[in-house]
Amino acid sequence: MPIFWGIHAKPPKIWKIVLGLLPFIILVSVYLTASHVRLERNSDDKLLPSIGKMIQAVDGLAFTKDKRKGEYLMLRDTLSSLKRLIIGVLAAAVVGLFLGMNLGVFPGFNALLMPFVTFISIIPSLSLLPILFISFGIDEMGKVILIFWGTFILITRDMYLATKAIHEEQIIKALTLGASQFSIVYKIVLPQIMPRLIETIRLCLGGGWLFLIASEAIAATDGLGYRIFLVRRYMAMDIIIPYVLWITFLGYMMDLILRLIIKWRYSWYVEMRKGG
Amino acid sequence: MVKKDISYLKQKNLLHMENIYKIYDGKVVLNDIDLSVSKGELCTVVGPSGCGKSTLLRLILGQERPDKGEIFIEGKPVGFASKDRGIVYQKYSLFPHLSVIENVIIGKKFTAGLFAKKQVFIEEGMEYLKRVRLDAHYNKYPHELSGGMQQRVAIAQSLIMKPKILLMDEPFGALDPGTREDIQVFLLELWEDIKMNIFFVTHDLEEAVFLGTRIIVLSQFYTDGLPNDQNTPKGAKIVADHALERIAASTTVKKSIKNRELIEQIKLDGFSPEYLQRISEFNLRHPDSFQTI
Known part of the structure; x- marks a missing residue:
């Protein structure tokens, strides 16, 4: 049995760990080497700062109070960004869930709104940015709405598809058990598409971060995206790189939490997906 | 003729x-x-x-x-x-997100008033589960049952509505x-x-x-x-x-x-x-x- 090559390969567990770590090790070593070479030539080089330099920078932003504002800047950036992201994506999830579900269940509602939803889904979200900033101002509202807009269409369409994927037998069966139309929507359809909603949120968070950072880069006074675009002017890679890693870590944690919620709360969904 | x-x-x-x-x-x-x-x-x-x-x-x-x-x-x-008119299909008769007992009593819940007691339904549901000889499995989800068991639950689910x-x-x-x-x-x-x-x-x-x-x-x-x-x-x-x-x-x-x-x-x-x-x-x-x- 081959360990690595070909479609019959079955890497043993220890191999999987080693193989999984390999790209990370390569990336870090390439960086360290390149950084070392450049700093050797010019000790003021800003492009590839040393690990020590980055730790110093993080220490200054994360663990020292800012003199002017009396706050920990990195904490403040993180909290502001997370607040925008979570409000935007949650609002998108709620609207997308109810809109998509009703589009899927009620043919009349579908006839009324489906062409419209399809139309607005093609608008590139970022092109709305100036409109949002002009109409909602440059404070929180504009950013939250951009994140909302960028994610809710996808959630709506996915919830519509998830609703459509529920077998007609289930609906008819519920009717023969005396269900009202209200019960069908909220006791049969809604609980069955909830785990799918969480999966969709997982996918949409990537887009959510994109719109968050884009809007913070353009107009903000704090936030993770604001910070990296602010220090870009001074070519402060020692701040940008740790911030990018921090954003990645936050994204990963959110994804992990959502995955665990599905595993704990919706065991039937996990099993059904396995069984096909 | x-x-x-x-x-x-x-x-x-x-x-x-x-x-x-x-x-x-x-x-x-x-x-x-x-x-x-x-x-x-x-x-x-x-x-x-x-x-x-x-x-x-x-x-x-x-x-x-x-x-x-x-x-x-x-x-x-x-x-x-x-x-x-009750129905038992070949597949998809049971609601995958509900346990066996919840599947059986869901019709009762659909048709009950706001102040109905769930306990009464559960007792009645257990009676029907006994009839289809699945009372021991009341707490499982449909996917944990075999095909034949699932169909028996589906029958109980329909019969409870008479x-x-x-x-x-x-x-x-x-x-x-x-x-x-x-x-x-x-x-x-x-x-x-x-x-x-x-x-x-x-x-x-x-x-x-x-x-x-x-x-x-x-x-x-x-x-x-x-x-x-x-x-x-x-x-x-x-x-x-x-x-x-x-x-x-x-x-x-x-x-x-x-x-x-x-x-x-x-x-x-x-x-x-x-x-x-x-x-x-x-x-x-x-x-x-x-x-x-």
């Missing part, structure tokens, strides 16, 4: 339909179906695949509407699916042979025990003859006597209608000579494309059988 008083049948019988047509995209699937089924019957419907037997069941259920004709339950026309008629669409079609015989015997015991009305669609002739008190053969293989009529697509009709004796709830009956002969006869009447009966020759000797012209 003896002329029967059709309006009398309609009044007396549980299920009644006259001149039912179903047409999909200009293609006739059901061609002038006349059927009347009395109370307490376990009526099985067989026919070659694609003959429209499931369509007939869906019409009775209210999942689809006939293009012509009307269907009556206890003399009243049927509307959309509602709780006077439907006037229980419709079953190839309910045991996905089960392996051993499980299938067990659940057939189980269904017969249950049927004798609580005297319900069952309308059972299957493509398995043996199953239909074994279970039924009456067997309806639906088939598109017949001739209306016109020249070249083999080439014109025409929908299925009821080509045979037999009363069956209920002997005993034992699978040995399946092998009896009388049953074998009946099965051979039905195979000829309904399942062989080469043998085309004339409409006037259909074996419709069941007392409730009728044909409108």
Whole structure:
């Protein structure tokens, strides 16, 4: 049995760990080497700062109070960004869930709104940015709405598809058990598409971060995206790189939490997906 | 043919339909179906695949509407699916997000007022689960049960609502042979025990003859006597209608000579494309059988 090559390969567990770590090790070593070479030539080089330099920078932003504002800047950036992201994506999830579900269940509602939803889904979200900033101002509202807009269409369409994927037998069966139309929507359809909603949120968070950072880069006074675009002017890679890693870590944690919620709360969904 | 008083049948019988047509995209699937089924019957419907037997069941259920004709339950026309007709499908009858006991009592919850006590439902639900011998599994999810167990839960789920008629669409079609015989015997015991009305669609002739008190053969293989009529697509009709004796709830009956002969006869009447009966020759000797012209 081959360990690595070909479609019959079955890497043993220890191999999987080693193989999984390999790209990370390569990336870090390439960086360290390149950084070392450049700093050797010019000790003021800003492009590839040393690990020590980055730790110093993080220490200054994360663990020292800012003199002017009396706050920990990195904490403040993180909290502001997370607040925008979570409000935007949650609002998108709620609207997308109810809109998509009703589009899927009620043919009349579908006839009324489906062409419209399809139309607005093609608008590139970022092109709305100036409109949002002009109409909602440059404070929180504009950013939250951009994140909302960028994610809710996808959630709506996915919830519509998830609703459509529920077998007609289930609906008819519920009717023969005396269900009202209200019960069908909220006791049969809604609980069955909830785990799918969480999966969709997982996918949409990537887009959510994109719109968050884009809007913070353009107009903000704090936030993770604001910070990296602010220090870009001074070519402060020692701040940008740790911030990018921090954003990645936050994204990963959110994804992990959502995955665990599905595993704990919706065991039937996990099993059904396995069984096909 | 003896002329029967059709309006009398309609009044007396549980299920009644006259001149039912179903047409999909200009293609006739059901061609002038006349059927009347009395109370307490376990009526099985067989026919070659694609003959429209499931369509007939869906019409009775209210999942689809006939293009012509009307269907009556206890003399009243049927509307959309509602709780006077229960259904057990081959698959997807259970709600995957609910545990077994919740699946059984969900109908009770749907129809209860705001202040109903859940505990009462659970006790009643457990009674039904005992009846289908699954009370030990009340807390599991459907995916944790075998196919046969799932179908028994689905039966309990329907029965708790005390439907006037229980419709079953190839309910045991996905089960392996051993499980299938067990659940057939189980269904017969249950049927004798609580005297319900069952309308059972299957493509398995043996199953239909074994279970039924009456067997309806639906088939598109017949001739209306016109020249070249083999080439014109025409929908299925009821080509045979037999009363069956209920002997005993034992699978040995399946092998009896009388049953074998009946099965051979039905195979000829309904399942062989080469043998085309004339409409006037259909074996419709069941007392409730009728044909409108």
